Amino acid sequence: MNYRCANGDPGSEQFSGGFPGEAARGKFWSVILAGGNGDRIGELIRNWLGRSVPKQYCAFTGKRSMLQHTLLRADALGPRERQFVLIAEAHRREAQSQLAERWPNGVIVQPANRDTLPGIFLPLTHVYARDPKATVAIFPSDHFIYPEIEFRTVMERAIEAVEALPDTLMLVGAPAHGLELEYGWIYPGGKILESATHPVHSVNRFLEKPERCRAVEAMARGAFWNTMIIVVKAHTLWQLGCDYFPDIMRLFMQLHAVIGTSREEETVKAIYEIMPAHNFSSGLLAQAAHKIGVVPMTDVLWCDWGRKERILETLRRIGKKPNFPLAPATSLKPVKHKAEIIPLRRDDYTATAPAEMRTGSL
Numbered sequence: 001m002n003y004r005c006a007n008g009d010p011g012s013e014q015f016s017g018g019f020p021g022e023a024a025r026g027k028f029w030s031v032i033l034a035g036g037n038g039d040r041i042g043e044l045i046r047n048w049l050g051r052s053v054p055k056q057y058c059a060f061t062g063k064r065s066m067l068q069h070t071l072l073r074a075d076a077l078g079p080r081e082r083q084f085v086l087i088a089e090a091h092r093r094e095a096q097s098q099l100a101e102r103w104p105n106g107v108i109v110q111p112a113n114r115d116t117l118p119g120i121f122l123p124l125t126h127v128y129a130r131d132p133k134a135t136v137a138i139f140p141s142d143h144f145i146y147p148e149i150e151f152r153t154v155m156e157r158a159i160e161a162v163e164a165l166p167d168t169l170m171l172v173g174a175p176a177h178g179l180e181l182e183y184g185w186i187y188p189g190g191k192i193l194e195s196a197t198h199p200v201h202s203v204n205r206f207l208e209k210p211e212r213c214r215a216v217e218a219m220a221r222g223a224f225w226n227t228m229i230i231v232v233k234a235h236t237l238w239q240l241g242c243d244y245f246p247d248i249m250r251l252f253m254q255l256h257a258v259i260g261t262s263r264e265e266e267t268v269k270a271i272y273e274i275m276p277a278h279n280f281s282s283g284l285l286a287q288a289a290h291k292i293g294v295v296p297m298t299d300v301l302w303c304d305w306g307r308k309e310r311i312l313e314t315l316r317r318i319g320k321k322p323n324f325p326l327a328p329a330t331s332l333k334p335v336k337h338k339a340e341i342i343p344l345r346r347d348d349y350t351a352t353a354p355a356e357m358r359t360g361s362l
Helices: 039-049 066-077 089-098 116-130 148-164 212-220 234-244 246-256 264-273 280-287 308-318 355-359
Strands: 028-034 083-088 107-110 135-140 143-146 169-175 184-193 200-208 224-233 292-296 301-304
Touching (some): 066 083, 066 135, 066 148, 083 089, 083 116, 089 107, 107 116, 116 234, 116 280, 135 148, 135 234, 143 148, 143 308, 148 224, 169 184, 169 234, 184 212, 200 280, 224 301, 234 246, 234 280
Parallel strands (some): 028 083, 028 135, 083 107
Antiparallel strands (some): 135 224, 143 301, 184 200, 200 292
8 A cells, every 4th residue: 555645634745654753752642432322232221211322321330321431541541631532413412411521622523423434533633633643542432441440551551552663553452251252353463562461462363253163263362352442643543544545534634624623513524424434443453453563451351331241241240230120030249250350459549540540439
């Protein structure tokens, strides 16, 4: 792929990646993806709440929604003024009720769902327009992660890895402890950065939603589950988009040129009228495996809460009760599992961490 797109403005001088001569690092930014519909768990939510609500806006246990937990994770890593939350236009009511303090400056409204690749590059365009040197962490908002302090350690390692290897996109990989056929899997290669607890590996290949026999093979070879938690330099991800999806990036360059002007809103609507749908994982990651590293998520329980069974199994493991009704025979006794849960310790948290994360409350 020899195509190189212009640095934001289609009429500007073209670049070939790398931004040679940069003396200063960009700042740290967070992108929280909250634009999905959560269709697979829609029936549970409708029976529970009496209406359709995307799962990221639901509190399946405790008092906070999955989105609110994700925002706290982002708050622990960087300031709120350098965070963007992507929402769907169709979810505006739910979003405004949970994002009142961030509305509208920290919220990006996606006019239509065009799958995950445009869903990632839309907020990336906003970051890139403000800080092309930025280090960006991208968080899906519908995942369960516990405990927070251990997860923050993993994220800090991923950020360090990106600073050391700025041309590499870092994915966080969860150790597989079951044959999940609806997850993406990552086959790790050799180590590219040493660490006693979180070594960074290259990626040999990706496996999307495998058949059972292929999942068995992936587990046997030490493959990770793909959490789709990403840390990457803004210019590196922008260039990857240019290399593999130049037509889509031409549309986002149109938006880049008008960010912060009166034409921004109309441009977003215009480009989404012709925006093709592409999946970020099967589209970009699969093609660019040689540009990707994987950071293992050790001592952390991670789960994509896309099914009721996963939610109940996770809550059994940590001894928490769900907020939604249970069948009479359902037991919530904690069970032992391969990935042992490390209990939160109050003294693990710094005085500057958010109160919710110091207490480990759900």
